[in-house]
Amino acid sequence: MSGRRLVHTENAEVLPVGDVPVVPVVTFRETVIDSVRDGARLVAFFGRPQEDRRLLVFAVLAMPDAGPLGVLAMAVDGRYPALTGACPQAHLFERELAEQWGVVPEGHPWLKPMRFHRSWQPGRDAWGRDPEQDPRPGVTDFYSVEGEEIHEVAVGPVHAGVIEPGHFRFQCHGEVVLHLEIALGYQHRGIERALVGGPDKRTMPFMETAAGDTSIGHATAYCQAREALAHSTVPPRAMALRGVALELERIANHVGDLGALAGDVGFLPTASYCGRIRGDVLNLSALLCGSRFGRGFIRPGGVGYDVTAGMIAELQDRLAEAARDAAEAIGLMWDTPSVTERFEDTGTVSRETCMEIGLVGPAARACGVDRDVRQDAPFGIYRFTHIPTVTWDTGDVFGRAHVREIEILRSVAFIQEQLTNLPRGGTLAAVAPPAPESLVVSLVEGWRGEICHAVLTDGAGRFARYKIVDPSFHNWFGLALAMRGEPISDFPLCNKSFNLSYCGHDL
Amino acid sequence: MDGCRACAEVCPADAIRIVGGAESKESTRGNEGGRPKKSRMQIDLGRCLFCDECRAACPADALACGGDYRLATRTREDLLLGAEGPRLAVALEDKTRRLFGRSLKLRVVSAGGCNACEADTNVLTTIGWDIGRFGIQYVAAPRHADGLLITGPVTTNMRLALRKTYDAVPSPKLVIAVGACAISGGLYREQPEQMGGAGAEVPVDLYIPGCPPHPLTILDGFLRLLGRIGGVRETAGSGSCEP
Numbered sequence: 001m002s003g004r005r006l007v008h009t010e011n012a013e014v015l016p017v018g019d020v021p022v023v024p025v026v027t028f029r030e031t032v033i034d035s036v037r038d039g040a041r042l043v044a045f046f047g048r049p050q051e052d053r054r055l056l057v058f059a060v061l062a063m064p065d066a067g068p069l070g071v072l073a074m075a076v077d078g079r080y081p082a083l084t085g086a087c088p089q090a091h092l093f094e095r096e097l098a099e100q101w102g103v104v105p106e107g108h109p110w111l112k113p114m115r116f117h118r119s120w121q122p123g124r125d126a127w128g129r130d131p132e133q134d135p136r137p138g139v140t141d142f143y144s145v146e147g148e149e150i151h152e153v154a155v156g157p158v159h160a161g162v163i164e165p166g167h168f169r170f171q172c173h174g175e176v177v178l179h180l181e182i183a184l185g186y187q188h189r190g191i192e193r194a195l196v197g198g199p200d201k202r203t204m205p206f207m208e209t210a211a212g213d214t215s216i217g218h219a220t221a222y223c224q225a226r227e228a229l230a231h232s233t234v235p236p237r238a239m240a241l242r243g244v245a246l247e248l249e250r251i252a253n254h255v256g257d258l259g260a261l262a263g264d265v266g267f268l269p270t271a272s273y274c275g276r277i278r279g280d281v282l283n284l285s286a287l288l289c290g291s292r293f294g295r296g297f298i299r300p301g302g303v304g305y306d307v308t309a310g311m312i313a314e315l316q317d318r319l320a321e322a323a324r325d326a327a328e329a330i331g332l333m334w335d336t337p338s339v340t341e342r343f344e345d346t347g348t349v350s351r352e353t354c355m356e357i358g359l360v361g362p363a364a365r366a367c368g369v370d371r372d373v374r375q376d377a378p379f380g381i382y383r384f385t386h387i388p389t390v391t392w393d394t395g396d397v398f399g400r401a402h403v404r405e406i407e408i409l410r411s412v413a414f415i416q417e418q419l420t421n422l423p424r425g426g427t428l429a430a431v432a433p434p435a436p437e438s439l440v441v442s443l444v445e446g447w448r449g450e451i452c453h454a455v456l457t458d459g460a461g462r463f464a465r466y467k468i469v470d471p472s473f474h475n476w477f478g479l480a481l482a483m484r485g486e487p488i489s490d491f492p493l494c495n496k497s498f499n500l501s502y503c504g505h506d507l
Numbered sequence: 508m509d510g511c512r513a514c515a516e517v518c519p520a521d522a523i524r525i526v527g528g529a530e531s532k533e534s535t536r537g538n539e540g541g542r543p544k545k546s547r548m549q550i551d552l553g554r555c556l557f558c559d560e561c562r563a564a565c566p567a568d569a570l571a572c573g574g575d576y577r578l579a580t581r582t583r584e585d586l587l588l589g590a591e592g593p594r595l596a597v598a599l600e601d602k603t604r605r606l607f608g609r610s611l612k613l614r615v616v617s618a619g620g621c622n623a624c625e626a627d628t629n630v631l632t633t634i635g636w637d638i639g640r641f642g643i644q645y646v647a648a649p650r651h652a653d654g655l656l657i658t659g660p661v662t663t664n665m666r667l668a669l670r671k672t673y674d675a676v677p678s679p680k681l682v683i684a685v686g687a688c689a690i691s692g693g694l695y696r697e698q699p700e701q702m703g704g705a706g707a708e709v710p711v712d713l714y715i716p717g718c719p720p721h722p723l724t725i726l727d728g729f730l731r732l733l734g735r736i737g738g739v740r741e742t743a744g745s746g747s748c749e750p
Contacts, residue, residue: 116664117700137664157668160647162615162629164622165665186664189619190700202519205556205694205718212621212719275633290572293623295718296559304559503621 217446361449579728
């Protein structure tokens with residue numbers, strides 16, 4: 001049984017880093033590969049350099065059936081046999097490891113850079129590139145299909161809409177996409193590297209802009225980690241308010257996505273209404289803290305701003321109105337066969353594929369996979385108030401839209417309940433300095449899915465390694481697979497049905 | 508509270524400078540009475556994240572957050588705030604204004620933006636704002652554009668793509684930098700992975716500060732640039748304050 005080689009931990013629980021078993025490479029591979037085959041999921045996989053220049057590689061696994069988190073480590077000296085061949089979930093993680101630290105996962109089927117930055121480990125580069133030269137983004141091998149009737153379509157990094165940059169390479173036979181390869185990295189700002197040595201005054205805004213449309217999600221993941229490292233607790237009132245803010249972020253983005261999906265098939269009524277309603281919900285976040293994106297609301301120890309009775313009443317009224325309007329606007333689209341016809345059986349990802357590549361969030365739940373951090377590894381207020389998980393089993397654009405639609409209803413009900421029964425008391429507790437030589441894994445169910453922050457502290461309690469895994473990191477490959485066999489003209493629709501973060505991936 | 512630097516020290520973007528003060532050389536310059544001049548504070552709105560940390564840190568409650576959404580300026584220097592608010596953007600000169608005043612097509616380039624500036628730029632196209640009624644439109648291709656709207660600090664990985672997009676816009680062309688990142692690099696300005704804002708790569712005609720700027724601030728900037736509102740040099744109300 002592979003489980004014995006892992007140390008078990010829970011969401012946002014502190015562990016002395018010495019408790020993590022450092023096993024031989026062969027044991028590490030076996031344990032991760034076997035666990036994933038038995039239903040576990042690779043949540044995080046990252047390196048921390050040691051003084052002897054070997055790289056300590058950590059794996060964090062979510063054990064099946066809402067089990068605990070399992071952590072183990074191996075020491076890598078330059079090269080090691082890749083896991084990806086037997087464990088596709090490791091694919092991007094191993095490319096990231098190679099790019100950051102210059103180690104070579106031997107036998108990796110598609111080992112190429114993913115963010116196009118120089119190696120973080122001086123003198124070590126997985127591809128033997130010139131250390132004085134910045135790598136050129138997107139300049140790399142691409143999977144290609146040969147044949148007289150095959151053509152290639154390249155899109156980006158600058159796209160037609162108001163959207164972040166990324167490069168998409170389609171291999172097409174006529175209109176049909178045989179394969180899509182996505183090359184990102186254009187948004188790389190070096191966040192993980194800048195976090196080392198923290199926490200400091202820049203840490204919080206880095207979190208709020210890691211993926212700026214998920215400010216509350218990433219800020220909450222950070223604060224949970226920070227509080228766990230200090231053995232601090234959050235006042236009940238702040239805990240409830242954090243949940244309110246997280247669900248407001250979910251509602252705003254889901255409403256926006258549903259409107260954009262309608263827009264992508266030319267159904268303007270839902271698109272127009274949802275564009276406005278999304279703003280109405282963002283303005284509720286502004287009511288909480290002055291920022292439509294919730295900047296400044298989540299703070300270590302609680303929340304930055306309290307609410308008055310008057311604000312609660314206003315929030316409840318305005319939310320109820322927005323929810324009514326959203327339900328009507330979305331209903332218009334479902335009453336229109338020309339919309340449902342375009343959504344159904346488009347961009348389908350099977351349940352098996354979802355499990356194999358480890359999708360998260362609404363994209364996974366639309367494949368019938370009951371996966372939600374709020375339920376599987378409950379954090380904060382979700383330990384006390386259950387929010388029902390929404391699944392659908394078609395795995396297509398309709399499924400991803402429908403899951404969002406129902407999640408809006410659940411989130412609205414949750415917020416109304418929290419605001420009605422908001423605990424009294426303070427909203428911000430003091431937070432002690434972080435514990436030294438510790439590891440904490442903090443998970444949050446953001447609107448796109450599982451956000452993971454894995455933090456290692458050094459002997460002085462500073463951040464020695466801060467690993468951020470945005471849900472988009474897991475899900476971009478899902479979009480690529482969803483496009484197989486689809487007409488290329490459906491790409492905007494499929495893309496919007498995932499609506500992934502570029503900067504959250506590129507960090 | 509002379510000598511206090513509490514606000515400057517907590518600012519995550521180093522947007523606050525304390526100029527002068529008792530110990531400073533500057534303090535005696537042009538100082539006839541012989542008494543040391545009081546230190547002055549300067550806030551660089553081009554870096555400011557509007558995060559409220561300075562206000563919270565001030566022991567004298569000397570700082571307040573204003574409620575004025577009008578913040579856009581024509582020059583980088585106009586974003587340096589002393590006792591007065593920012594000198595708001597004036598319209599393009601007549602000839603350029605005749606070209607763009609009634610129809611301005613912009614290509615949006617995100618170059619390391621976090622998708623917040625992008626979102627509140629995009630929201631202006633929804634029915635609640637409808638910038639189309641002012642003749643402003645975001646277009647799909649630089650060839651169809653009169654200028655660029657840039658977000659993000661300009662990552663090194665987007666440098667070439669931004670340059671190519673800029674070159675593809677027919678002259679005469681405008682550049683609008685939206686958000687602290689695009690104006691100065693913002694929170695990211697010390698990261699080697701970025702260039703320190705759009706100005707490092709292309710000439711900027713309009714600066715719209717914020718993290719992200721409110722849609723009203725962006726719209727106000729557009730309309731001032733086109734001469735649809737404003738006129739003579741205006742200063743935003745530094746005194747106005749809403750909780």
